[in-house]
Amino acid sequence: MSFVSLDGVNHRYPDKGGGPGFLAVEGLTMNVARGEFVAVVGPSGCGKSTLMKLATGLQFPFQGEVRVAGERVTAPVKIAGMAFQSPTLLPWRSTLQNLLLPLEIVEPHRRQIRRRKSEYVARAENLLASVGLGGFGDKFPWELSGGMQQRTSLCRALIHEPALLMLDEPFGALDAFTREELWGVIRDLHAARGFTVILVTHDLREAVFLADRVLVMSARPGRIVHERRIDLPRPRDLEVTFTSEFSDIVHELRGHIVKARQ
Amino acid sequence: MNRRFDMVRAAPWLFTLAFLAIWEGSVHILKIPPFFLPPPTLVAKTFVEFWRPIYTNSLFTLSTTMVGFALAVGFGLLLGLVIGWSRTIYAGTYPLMIGFNAIPKVAIVPILVLWFGIGFIPAALTAFLISFFPIVVNVATGLATIEPELEDVLKALGASKLDIMRKIGIPRTLPYFFGSLKIAITLAFVGSVISESIASNHGIGNLMLQAQAQFQVPLVFAGLVALAIEGIVMYWLMAVLERRMTGWAQRSGFAQT
Numbered sequence: 001m002s003f004v005s006l007d008g009v010n011h012r013y014p015d016k017g018g019g020p021g022f023l024a025v026e027g028l029t030m031n032v033a034r035g036e037f038v039a040v041v042g043p044s045g046c047g048k049s050t051l052m053k054l055a056t057g058l059q060f061p062f063q064g065e066v067r068v069a070g071e072r073v074t075a076p077v078k079i080a081g082m083a084f085q086s087p088t089l090l091p092w093r094s095t096l097q098n099l100l101l102p103l104e105i106v107e108p109h110r111r112q113i114r115r116r117k118s119e120y121v122a123r124a125e126n127l128l129a130s131v132g133l134g135g136f137g138d139k140f141p142w143e144l145s146g147g148m149q150q151r152t153s154l155c156r157a158l159i160h161e162p163a164l165l166m167l168d169e170p171f172g173a174l175d176a177f178t179r180e181e182l183w184g185v186i187r188d189l190h191a192a193r194g195f196t197v198i199l200v201t202h203d204l205r206e207a208v209f210l211a212d213r214v215l216v217m218s219a220r221p222g223r224i225v226h227e228r229r230i231d232l233p234r235p236r237d238l239e240v241t242f243t244s245e246f247s248d249i250v251h252e253l254r255g256h257i258v259k260a261r262q
Numbered sequence: 263m264n265r266r267f268d269m270v271r272a273a274p275w276l277f278t279l280a281f282l283a284i285w286e287g288s289v290h291i292l293k294i295p296p297f298f299l300p301p302p303t304l305v306a307k308t309f310v311e312f313w314r315p316i317y318t319n320s321l322f323t324l325s326t327t328m329v330g331f332a333l334a335v336g337f338g339l340l341l342g343l344v345i346g347w348s349r350t351i352y353a354g355t356y357p358l359m360i361g362f363n364a365i366p367k368v369a370i371v372p373i374l375v376l377w378f379g380i381g382f383i384p385a386a387l388t389a390f391l392i393s394f395f396p397i398v399v400n401v402a403t404g405l406a407t408i409e410p411e412l413e414d415v416l417k418a419l420g421a422s423k424l425d426i427m428r429k430i431g432i433p434r435t436l437p438y439f440f441g442s443l444k445i446a447i448t449l450a451f452v453g454s455v456i457s458e459s460i461a462s463n464h465g466i467g468n469l470m471l472q473a474q475a476q477f478q479v480p481l482v483f484a485g486l487v488a489l490a491i492e493g494i495v496m497y498w499l500m501a502v503l504e505r506r507m508t509g510w511a512q513r514s515g516f517a518q519t
Contacts, residue, residue, distance in 0.1 A: 076417055082411075082418055084415075086409070092434075105421045160419070
């Protein structure tokens with residue numbers, strides 16, 4: 001029984017005049033098991049962001065069915081955390097206050113936040129410490145480097161202990177070294193907490209290093225054209241990215257992307 | 263401590279003094295008659311001589327302006343939030359607002375006089391009408407430019423529109439709002455003085471009109487100085503308020519040197 005499933009999904013964005021618009025995804029079918037780390041790669045504009053919105057219940061498919069945790073998605077799923085390429089932190093809140101934001105929204109924390117404030121603050125501080133930001137809670141986002149902001153954004157996505165983590169090119173705007181550092185952060189968080197991850201990315205090395213399975217999407221309208229299981233043993237060290245086995249997988253996937261672009 | 267002469271802090275005073283000096287000098291050198299352009303020394307002398315009427319009329323103008331400005335803040339904030347909240351209301355009110363803003367407010371004063379008589383009320387209402395528009399536009403802009411990703415993060419957690427407004431929309435709009443107050447307060451003075459010079463027996467606008475009718479040109483200029491002082495003080499208050507309320511939004515060092 002898969003945790004997230006999309007079954008024959010078509011999704012269309014109507015254009016402004018009310019015309020038929022364009023198909024963003026067509027016949028999109030994919031299944032993600034509980035606790036699995038799945039990466040979705042594809043040419044730009046292939047509907048990866050649409051996939052994010054469909055799986056979190058921000059939009060509903062035109063045709064087909066989306067199920068999360070066994071239930072058909074008809075409203076925002078509330079068990080998902082999201083992080084994007086830009087950290088989207090609130091500049092008027094300290095790092096710690098930014099982390100507490102989801103708890104002020106999502107039930108049941110929302111009702112309990114006044115009563116259990118100190119407990120939640122401790123939880124946020126633990127989470128910050130686990131990504132190497134211990135003691136930075138009082139800093140404002142603009143006092144942090146890009147990599148630190150992105151870590152904070154990851155923490156915010158995880159503070160309510162979601163069962164599903166949706167990542168939309170979360171490391172895309174970072175320099176190569178910071179990016180690899182954050183791969184380690186997300187790898188460790190996933191290993192420790194066992195949530196399900198759907199990672200949308202352009203970076204094939206990132207996909208292969210992190211994921212249990214890589215799905216290749218076609219150009220618009222997007223659908224899955226290739227699936228590749230990554231059997232590299234875990235825990236994976238960054239050294240694995242320099243092995244020929246790793247490069248072969250990346251190379252093979254790249255071939256599929258090139259085909260998908262045509 | 264920096265013991266050197268601080269050019270930036272001294273600049274406003276130096277520039278003002280230079281401006282007055284050039285004014286004074288040109289009047290004497292070019293032999294401009296005082297009923298055409300009085301020199302600043304004569305304006306200052308007149309200011310002291312007539313300080314009583316200038317003072318009472320300034321207070322009147324200040325009170326009409328502040329009442330109009332307060333109305334503009336309340337109404338502008340409310341309308342801005344409503345417009346930013348709903349696309350339909352935004353689309354529906356936009357042409358009306360543009361049209362309304364395009365009307366010269368001086369043309370409205372006779373209508374206000376027809377409805378409310380002369381004096382305090384039309385002056386306050388003109389100040390209100392002329393100054394609410396920038397507040398509305400800025401508040402609505404602040405709400406309209408929320409990052410969609412941030413909205414998604416909260417929506418995916420089940421946040422209602424009201425939640426998003428409270429947690430993101432309103433705090434995010436505050437810098438725009440406080441920024442607009444600086445524009446609105448100066449406009450409010452324009453509105454009240456326009457109305458006073460057309461239809462009032464009080465206020466700086468009226469004082470200047472009467473002085474002009476009696477060819478007391480230095481007194482006209484003294485009135486202008488009084489207005490400038492009021493304007494600067496209120497603008498400064500708004501700027502201080504802005505810095506205190508939204509310090510997080512002003513961390514750029516761009517204009518500080």
